[in-house]
Amino acid sequence: MSLAGNLVQIANDISFAVSKRRKDVVATGTAVKVVAVTKNQEVSAVREVIDAGAAAIGENRVQEAVAKLEHLDRQVERHLIGHLQTNKVRQAVPLFDLIHSVDSESLAREIDRIAGKLGKRQDVLIQVNAANEDSKYGIEASALPGLAQKITQLEHVRLCGLMTIAPFFVNPEDARPVFRAMYELFTQLKAMALPGSLIEQLSMGMTNDYSVAVEEGANLVRIGTAIFGPRH
Numbered sequence: 675m676s677l678a679g680n681l682v683q684i685a686n687d688i689s690f691a692v693s694k695r696r697k698d699v700v701a702t703g704t705a706v707k708v709v710a711v712t713k714n715q716e717v718s719a720v721r722e723v724i725d726a727g728a729a730a731i732g733e734n735r736v737q738e739a740v741a742k743l744e745h746l747d748r749q750v751e752r753h754l755i756g757h758l759q760t761n762k763v764r765q766a767v768p769l770f771d772l773i774h775s776v777d778s779e780s781l782a783r784e785i786d787r788i789a790g791k792l793g794k795r796q797d798v799l800i801q802v803n804a805a806n807e808d809s810k811y812g813i814e815a816s817a818l819p820g821l822a823q824k825i826t827q828l829e830h831v832r833l834c835g836l837m838t839i840a841p842f843f844v845n846p847e848d849a850r851p852v853f854r855a856m857y858e859l860f861t862q863l864k865a866m867a868l869p870g871s872l873i874e875q876l877s878m879g880m881t882n883d884y885s886v887a888v889e890e891g892a893n894l895v896r897i898g899t900a901i902f903g904p905r906h
């Protein structure tokens with residue numbers, strides 16, 4: 675199947691998943707954005723997926739993104755979905771429209787400092803380690819209110835929502851409780867009504883589990899393999 679065909683298939687799956695949501699899953703709206711994950715893909719593939727209508731592209735490493743996106747002669751939303759080290763913030767801020775992976779106050783402060791220099795307000799999500807896996811980045815759920823409050827005090831950072839990477843399960847149904855807990859956290863964060871924040875985005879779901887994630891309220895899904903095929 676072509677990239678365009680894969681995007682159509684994914685869009686169909688997403689519509690079906692939205693139609694299956696429980697009635698009380700309303701806080702994230704009904705529009706779901708697909709972030710085409712272009713890590714390990716050549717610039718030509720990035721161009722191809724944009725031309726096929728991808729709404730946004732996602733990279734997980736700053737170094738790789740800098741090298742690739744410099745040569746990108748296309749307009750598209752750019753998202754950083756991978757872990758961000760403080761010493762890469764200088765390169766990341768000018769490059770990305772949304773950073774999904776903020777997981778500490780010190781990182782948020784550095785983003786604020788660099789964004790301030792550039793006269794930019796950087797949109798960010800807080801990454802939550804929803805399943806408390808040792809191997810994953812992200813904050814614990816209990817730390818969310820505190821970090822959210824700190825971030826919204828920063829002038830050049832705008833908090834837009836939450837992101838999580840669920841554990842890999844052979845049966846994606848097993849990830850459902852993780853996604854459900856994230857949706858709850860999202861509604862709690864939104865209810866805090868922190869001044870200067872715009873809590874609208876819930877980034878969860880990848881190739882293996884995006885249908886379940888969307889059913890549980892995701893409105894931003896990060897998909898690589900289902901679009902491009904297996905990575906080499």
Ligand SMILES: *Cc1c(COP(=O)(O)O)cnc(C)c1O
Nearest residue numbers: 711734755880881896897898899
């Ligand atoms: C690679 C990656 C994805 C996409 O994974 P697929 O299983 O290929 O869809 C999503 N999110 C993050 C953070 C990633 O690093």
